[in-house]
Amino acid sequence: MLVGTIIEKRNASSAGTVGDLPLIDISGIRSADNRRLREIADEIGNAAREIGFFRIIGHGIDLDLVERTYQQAQQFFALPEAFKRRYYIGLSTNHRGYVPFTEKGDYPDEVNRSYEAFDLGVDLPHDDPDYLAGNRLLGPNVWPGVVGFKQTVSAYYAQISALGRIISTALELHLGLPPGSMTDQMSKPISQLRLLHYVRRNAEVDTKSVNMGAHTDYECLTLLHTRNAGLQVMTAEDEWIDVPVDRHVYVVNIGDMMEAWTNGLLRSTPHRVLNQSPERFSMPYFVAANHGTVISPFPELVGRGEKPKYAPFRAGDHLERMLIRDFPYLRNQVQKGSTEGNQNVENPFEKRMNGSSN
Numbered sequence: 001m002l003v004g005t006i007i008e009k010r011n012a013s014s015a016g017t018v019g020d021l022p023l024i025d026i027s028g029i030r031s032a033d034n035r036r037l038r039e040i041a042d043e044i045g046n047a048a049r050e051i052g053f054f055r056i057i058g059h060g061i062d063l064d065l066v067e068r069t070y071q072q073a074q075q076f077f078a079l080p081e082a083f084k085r086r087y088y089i090g091l092s093t094n095h096r097g098y099v100p101f102t103e104k105g106d107y108p109d110e111v112n113r114s115y116e117a118f119d120l121g122v123d124l125p126h127d128d129p130d131y132l133a134g135n136r137l138l139g140p141n142v143w144p145g146v147v148g149f150k151q152t153v154s155a156y157y158a159q160i161s162a163l164g165r166i167i168s169t170a171l172e173l174h175l176g177l178p179p180g181s182m183t184d185q186m187s188k189p190i191s192q193l194r195l196l197h198y199v200r201r202n203a204e205v206d207t208k209s210v211n212m213g214a215h216t217d218y219e220c221l222t223l224l225h226t227r228n229a230g231l232q233v234m235t236a237e238d239e240w241i242d243v244p245v246d247r248h249v250y251v252v253n254i255g256d257m258m259e260a261w262t263n264g265l266l267r268s269t270p271h272r273v274l275n276q277s278p279e280r281f282s283m284p285y286f287v288a289a290n291h292g293t294v295i296s297p298f299p300e301l302v303g304r305g306e307k308p309k310y311a312p313f314r315a316g317d318h319l320e321r322m323l324i325r326d327f328p329y330l331r332n333q334v335q336k337g338s339t340e341g342n343q344n345v346e347n348p349f350e351k352r353m354n355g356s357s358n
């Protein structure tokens, strides 16, 4: 099922509607029925080309587990600040743990920012060689001393990361790439799960004000579950449309690594979060490649006689550069550790970030 792939051109003052985002039933994506698999892969691929944002049902993620993961997040965020700070991300050397409300990055439109987060990734052992070598994105998770947190969130991580791989495989099929072209580069990925908790400040009355500023995601794909309204996506016509909330649905979007890998065929689309809900929970999972993977447009996707549209970069370098821009703690760590620190990090994927606010 593919609903509403045609995006109408509207005048700049009209708000978008639900119908603008494709809703794709991916049940059958795990089946051995090749014809059905190709159909699903093409629906996903077409949506990824046209808008870079779509919604999926029939994804097979256990919705009770989703609910229990939210409950763990809610329980953790409700704890006293001093307790949460014991797990402060700045105490970790591999970008894991609690991100307080005060950890503010560089987005110019985030005047009404007010959210906290908990970041985790592949839970590697303490003797992992990349971790021991000082890799800033790989290593063990930080687990708060909250009953059931590690068990529940790990179980969720296992399911959502498996789904990320399956969707990546479908995209390989859609793009006509040899199987494994992308997924073989996801054997020890720098993928991350974020538990997010937005709180509209008491003084904030403008529910259209921006909480999380407009950005594109840095990785390959994002699989997002959310409980509350507020997420908006920018269409190709530079208009913001609301992403509807439905507990059965995942929102999927293309990120920068995938845009570059596919030579711009799939679009990494700007999005933002408004202060629409007084309190808001969401859980984006960012599917990434391995730290050392060189992202360079696949030759199959570069037209004959044409030059690739993107210069090669290492996945880990791009993510680190962007996180340094977003996290003051990381800027401090990097500056202390070496001469790499750069206050004026530019995002090569920056686009249309200051579009119309409708």
Ligand SMILES: O=C(O)CCC(=O)C(=O)O
Pocket: 194, 196, 212, 217, 224, 226, 231, 271, 272, 273, 282, 283, 284
């Ligand atoms: O909370 C959301 O709905 C979106 C979060 C997001 O865009 C992000 O963390 O990159």
Ligand SMILES: [Fe+2]
Pocket: 215, 216, 217, 271
């Ligand atoms: Fe995002």
